[in-house]
Amino acid sequence: MKPALKALMMAAMLGSTMLAAPATAMAQSATTTTATPAALATLFTEWRSFQASGEKNGAPDFSAAELSRKRAGLKTMQARLAAIDTSGWSPSALVDYNIVRGEMNGLDFDLRVLKPWERDPAWYNSVWAAQSDTPSHEGPTLPRLVELWQYNFPLSSADSAKLAAELAHVPPLLQGARGWLTGNARDLWTSGTGTMADQAETLAKLRNLVGNGDPKLVKAITNAETATNDFVAWLKAETPKKTGPSGVGKENYTWYLRNVQLSDLSWEQEVAILRRELARAHAALRLEEHRNRKLPQLAGVTSPAAYDAQAEASVDKFIGFLGQNDILTVRDYMRPALMKRVDSYVPPEKQNFFAISMHRAPMTLWTHFYHWWDLEMMAADPQPSDIRRGPLLYNLWLSRSEGMATAMEEMMLHAGLFDDDPRAREIVWIMQAQRAARGLASLYMQANMIDMPAAMKMQVTRTPNGWMSPTLPLLASEQQIYLRLPGYGPSYITGKYQIEKLYAERAEAQGKAFSTKAFFDELNSYGMIPVSLIRWQMLGKDDEAEALGMKR
Structure with missing residues (x-):
């Protein structure tokens, strides 16, 4: 989920019943993906088990011995993947093959x-209060997480025991982390300290919610909270020693884009795209404002009742x-999915960037909330491919997930959604500029050209009309995510670029037969995979795959 909404959901999460994501039963839409070849499916299952393995004292282990085992095991897995004979495979099967290669x-x-186990204290955040709006959590995460949002409160006896068992890993994990966190990445250290303090706050809220319930659960929560608070104190004491940069550098950044995210872009190309999009958004905004000057x-x-009424009306309108305009096939889960994300009224002085938009023209955000339809689609129309059915590791879904939401x-806007609300068009350009500004700042930060405070200042300065508050938590949480994972910050704009390019190529190829509705429906059928791989299947073009050295 976007940092803009995490704070809102955090406040509500522990004060009301938590609901897991629904799985609406729907007929599978037509798709060109097929079941995974047996040899690849077997290796994929073993790979996922291996990737998540490695425990000591009931907690994930990142000792030198375990990391050495992982390096050796990864080489074996990669060799097994390379040895698979893909002769005669369909493009769909080859796409699956390259997804596994990307994860490895x-x-x-x-x-x-x-x-991350060495450089980033936030890596050890394993208690999560809110569901993300993306297929899995944004940025690097442990292989074992406690997802509080999946529980319904008050807890059943079985769930109480389950949660207590899940929380038991926190003390030994954080004790081990004191020996594993030996890096010198200052911005990751300071921001990660705040993340762990947030975990302590979440556990405190959970303890108050449980009250005098199951003694075993209360003890598990208390132990986890105490361990987290002690860990935060240790992090703060170590902070003065941390003086080094946190970015991965341009060369490593480009390697990650091309070999993990499966994008044919480089650091330099992403900078060029984001600079252009930032300037374009600012120029378009000023022209909209000029047109609307009268x-x-x-x-x-200005009231909760007005907020609720406006939100519901805008969902129905969208x-x-x-x-009515044949944009895409409307599914029965779409309206309920958006209505669950209405949240609640926030006074003006507490509104962050996205809350400002939501209180003025919520349809501008409903377009980005395509995210929640993606999650519903994964449940309602499970992919026939074993590999694509669940969330891909290492956020391989970035260009499709964040790119599609931003492209929408x-x-x-161009399709006419805001034609009868000209001022709302201005907000679309403000949001585009904000996404470009924060992504460009993150690129400079990953290249170690600026630090996190400078990146935050740039995001505030380059977001139009003073909408980006320098003091509300959204700013720091966004730049922290983008520092923790190369490619994340720019992916909103670069993924949008890739989807717009695909849309244009498809239209050019089909001519008068082209249909926007058919395009979006087909795009959705391929699953939450990199746009470069969707392009390969949709257009039959493997030039990007060839440039990236993929198996073809």
Whole structure:
């Protein structure tokens, strides 16, 4: 989920019943993907088990001995993958093969470069209060997590025992982390300390929610909370020693893009794209403002009742627009998925960037909330491919997930969604500029040209009309995510670029037979995979795969 909404959900999460993501039963849409070849499916199952393995004292282990075992095992896995005979395989099967290759490269990058267990205290955040709006959590995460949002409170006896068992790993994990965290990445250290403090706060809220319930669960929560607070104190004491850079550098960044994210872009090309998009968004905004100069300014709602009424009306209008204008096939889960994300009224002085938009023109955010439809689609229309059915590791879904959500904002503007609300068009350009500004700042940060405070300042300065608060938590949480994982910050804009390119190529190839609705429906059928691989299947073009050295 976007950092903009995490704080809102955090406040509500422990004060009300938590609901797991629904799995609406729907007929499978037509798709060109097929079941995974047996040899690859077997290796994939073993690979996923290996990637998540490695425990000591009931907790994930990142000791030197375990990391050495992982390096050796990864080489064996990669050799087995390379030895698979792919002669006569369909493009769909070859795409699956390269997804597995990308995931293995992700572990390789972790072991060689990113080393989150060594450099990043936030790596040890294993208690999560809210569901992400992406297929899995944004950025690097442990192979074992406690997903509180999946529980319904008050807990059943079985769930109480299950949660207590899950929390038991926290004390030994954090004790081990004191020996494994030997890096000198200052920005990762300081921001990660805040993340762990947030975990302590989450556990405190959980303890208050459980109250005098199951004694075993209360003890497990208390032990985890105490261990987390002690760990935070240790991190703070170590902070003055941390003086080094946190980015991975341009060369490593480009390697990650091309070998893990399976994008044919480089650090330099992403900089060029984001600079262009930032300038374009600012110019488009000023032209919209000039066109609207005689119209009243867009005012936000000022009461909870008005907020709720506006949100529901805008959801209905958006869904209706998609169906009436043949944009894509409207599914029965779409309206409920958006209505669950309405959240609640926030006073103006507490509104962060996205809350400002939501209180003025919520349809501008509903377009980006395509994310929640993606999650519903994964449940309702499971992929026939074993490999694509669940979330890909190492955020391989970035270009498709974040790119599609961001592309929908501007594409729906051009399709006419805001024709009767000209001031809302301005917000679309403000959001595009903010995404470009924060992504460009993250690129400079990954190249170690600026540090996190400078990246945050750049994001604030280059976001139009003073909408990016320098003091609300959103700013720091966004730049932290983008520092923790190369490619994440720019992916909103670069993924949008890839999807717009694909849309244009498809239209050019089909001519008068081209259909926007057919395009989006087909794109969705391939699953949450890199756009480069969707392009390979949709257009039959493997030039990007060839440039990236993929198996073809």
